[in-house]
Amino acid sequence: FVFGISYDSDIDKAMAAIRSEIEKDGRIINTPAEPQIVVSNLGDSSVDITVRVWCERPDYWDIKFDLTKAVKERFDSEDISIPFPTQTLYQIPQNA
Secondary structure, three states: OOOEOOOOOHHHHHHHHHHHHHHHHHOOOOOOOOOOEEEEEOOOOOOEEEEEOEEEEHHHHHHHHHHHHHHHHHHHHHHHHHHHHOOOOOOOOOOO
C-alpha cells in the first residue's frame, strides 16, 4: 500500500500511526517477515510511505480496504495531511 503525506507533515508520526493501525488488525501476520513501513518516494505533491504486510491470501482485499480507511481516519485525527496535486497557471497579459 502507498500512503502519501504532505511535505509539512511529520514523517515519523505518520509512520507510527500506520504501524499502530497495522498492529490492531489481527489478520496481518508477522511471518515470513514483520510489516515494512518505508519512505519510498519524494513525489511532486507528497512524501510517499510504502507499507508491506503479510496475510492469508483470502484476507488481502479486506485488509487493503480496511487498512486504507483506518489510516485515513487516523491521519485525519492526528492532523497528518494527505495532499492532492495542484498546478499553478500563470497568464501573461497580451499587452506585455
